[in-house]
Amino acid sequence: MSCYFRNKEVKGIFDEAGVKPSPENKKGIDQKFHRIVEVVYKNCGDIWPKVKRLGEDLPLRKKLISGLKKK
Numbered sequence: 001m002s003c004y005f006r007n008k009e010v011k012g013i014f015d016e017a018g019v020k021p022s023p024e025n026k027k028g029i030d031q032k033f034h035r036i037v038e039v040v041y042k043n044c045g046d047i048w049p050k051v052k053r054l055g056e057d058l059p060l061r062k063k064l065i066s067g068l069k070k071k
Helices: 008-017 026-036 044-052 058-069
Strands: none
Touching: 008 058, 026 058
16 A cells, blocks of 8 residues: 655645645545546556656646545
8 A cells, every 4th residue: 555655756746735644544545546546446556657657747747636635
């Protein structure tokens, strides 16, 4: 779970969305992140290619920020 949380692009998205991962909310954030990028939950192998291109994929970055801001 949350194998990508330490990635600098993901940290920037969390900051922009006002999300502060903690042990208590990490699973929920991880599930929401997977849903937004349309990857089956707990599949780190499939989410990494999308995470790696977050610096170049502005529409996906905006979609993540917007989706993570929603409660």
